[in-house]
Amino acid sequence: xxxxxxxxxxxxxxxxxxxxxxxxxxxxxxxxxxxxxxxxxxxxxxxxxxxxxxxxxxxxxxxxxxxxxxxxxxxxxxxxxxxxxxxxxxxxxxxxxxxxxxxxxxxxxxxxxxxxxxxxxxxxxxxxxxxxxxxxxxxxxxxxxxxxxxxxxxxxxxxxxxxxxxxxxxxxxxxxxxxxxxxxxxxxxxxxxxxxxxxxxxxxxxxxxxxxxxxxxxxxxxxxxxxxxxxxxxxxxxxxxxxxxxxxxxxxxxxxxxxxxxxxxxxxxxxxxxxxxxxxxxxxxxxxxxxxxxxxxxx
Numbered sequence: 497x498x499x500x501x502x503x504x505x506x507x508x509x510x511x512x513x514x515x516x517x518x519x520x521x522x523x524x525x526x527x528x529x530x531x532x533x534x535x536x537x538x539x540x541x542x543x544x545x546x547x548x549x550x551x552x553x554x555x556x557x558x559x560x561x562x563x564x565x566x567x568x569x570x571x572x573x574x575x576x577x578x579x580x581x582x583x584x585x586x587x588x589x590x591x592x593x594x595x596x597x598x599x600x601x602x603x604x605x606x607x608x609x610x611x612x613x614x615x616x617x618x619x620x621x622x623x624x625x626x627x628x629x630x631x632x633x634x635x636x637x638x639x640x641x642x643x644x645x646x647x648x649x650x651x652x653x654x655x656x657x658x659x660x661x662x663x664x665x666x667x668x669x670x671x672x673x674x675x676x677x678x679x680x681x682x683x684x685x686x687x688x689x690x691x692x693x694x695x696x697x698x699x700x701x702x703x704x705x706x707x708x709x710x711x712x713x714x715x716x717x718x719x720x721x722x723x724x725x726x727x728x729x730x731x732x733x734x735x736x737x738x739x740x741x742x743x744x745x746x747x748x749x750x751x752x753x754x755x756x757x758x759x760x761x762x763x764x765x766x767x768x769x770x771x772x773x774x775x776x777x778x779x780x781x782x783x784x785x786x787x788x789x790x791x792x793x794x795x
Contacts, residue, residue: 510532510563511529511530511531511532511559511560511562511563512528512529512530513527513528513529513530513552513555513556513559514527514528514530515527515528515552516528519601521578522589522594523594523597523598524572524573524574524594524595524597524598525572525573525575526551526570526571526572526573526598527551527552527554527555527556527571527573528555528568528569528570528571528607529555529556529558529559529562529563529568529569529571530563530568530607531562531563531564531565531566531567531568532563533566534566534567534568534606534607534608534609535565535566535567535609536609536610537610538565538566538567538610538767539567539608539610539612539613539614539637539638540562540567540568540569540570540607540608540610540613540614541558541562541567541568541569541570541613541614541616541763541764542570542571542572542595542599542613542614542615542616543555543558543569543570543571543616543617543618543621543763544571544572544574544615544616544617544618544621544622544624544625545571545573545574545617545618545620545621546617546618546619546620546621546622546643546750547583547619547620547699549573549574549575549576550750551571551572551573552571553750553751554569554571554616554618554621555569555570555571557750557751557754557760558616558760558763558764561760561761561764562764565764565766565767567764568607568608570598570599570602570607570608570613572594572595572598574591574594574624579591579594582620582624583620583621583623583624583627584623584624584627584656585624585627585628585631586627586631586669591624592627592628592631592632595628596632596635599613599635610637611635612634612635612636612637613635613636613637614636614637614638614639614640614763615628615629615636615638615639615640616639616640616641616642616763617640617641617642617644618642618643618750618753619642619643619644619645619699619748619750620644620645622641622642622643622644623644623645623646623647625639625640625641626639626641626644626647626648627648627656629680629683630648630673630676630677630680631669631672631673631676633676633679633680633682633683634676634679636683637684638683638684638685638686639683639684639685639686640685640686640688640762640763641685641686641687641688642687642688642689642743642753642759643688643689643690643693643714643718643748643750643753644689644714644717644718644721645699645700645701645714645717646700646701646706646710646717647710647717647721648673649709649710649721649724650677650680650681650724650725650728651724651728653709655669655670655673657705657706657709657710659673659674659677677728677732678732678734681725681728681729681732681734681736682729682734682735682737683737684737684738685722685725685737685738685739686738686739686741686762686763687718687721687722687725687738687739687740687741688718688740688741688742688743688753688757688759688762689714689715689718689719689741689742689743690714690715690742690743690746690747690748690749690752690753690757691715691742691743691744691745691746691757692745692746692747693713693714693715693746693747693748694713694714694715694716694747695713695747696712696713697748700713700714714748715742718740719740722738722739722740725738726738741762743756743757743758743759744756744757744758745757
């Protein structure tokens with residue numbers, strides 16, 4: 497079990513926090529934290545908000561660390577009226593395609609210069625982020641998700657709980673998800689959650705089936721999903737690059753995960769850490785604690 501630890505202190509630099517309006521009704525507005533000089537080598541960070549839609553906070557909280565490295569922060573805003581179920585990525589209007597359009601537009605204007613981007617999401621944003629990465633792994637350099645309420649598992653449950661077709665539905669994402677599963681499983685990933693995020697609330701999707709598949713609360717579900725992703729990679733002879741991180745002294749609160757749990761140092765590590773790919777051989781002992789977490793034990 498890994499706990500967040502402070503990264504090397506980055507030198508403080510100023511950055512411009514600005515809002516960019518959507519081009520059209522089917523497009524996204526976003527908040528941007530822009531450095532003085534944009535790196536040609538390091539990827540930008542795309543940070544996706546939860547259901548409170550605080551995209552500006554995403555850009556602001558990660559702005560100083562990211563811009564010290566020349567990395568822009570792009571925080572798309574999925575407005576409630578237009579994107580009520582953006583978390584599932586493919587519902588009503590295709591939130592995933594809207595993000596791809598936004599990133600293409602920003603790349604065309606020179607606001608980021610690499611071929612891929614890091615993708616982070618918190619809570620509902622974490623739901624969107626891991627599903628987006630499953631659909632479009634080729635554009636992701638690193639996936640960091642924190643405090644998702646529930647997950648799409650790389651198993652044979654019906655989508656969006658797994659990769660199998662939904663019974664009675666004509667639209668099926670199973671072929672695309674399955675075809676790109678190897679590329680997704682090879683991505684460098686961090687799965688984070690507050691160490692005290694072990695109580696279901698009204699926003700936690702619950703029921704006999706999902707509880708049996710994923711666990712009773714966000715902490716248990718994060719552990720179980722990380723374990724399943726690691727096992728799925730190993731079963732396909734892919735060396736997994738996924739870490740589970742329990743953020744100390746915090747529950748389900750974005751600001752506390754930053755200020756108490758050190759989430760910002762995981763999302764935006766220093767340059768040396770950013771170029772390292774950490775792997776897990778599967779015998780670190782973290783995954784065996786899923787059942788204990790589900791019972792409410794201290795992780």
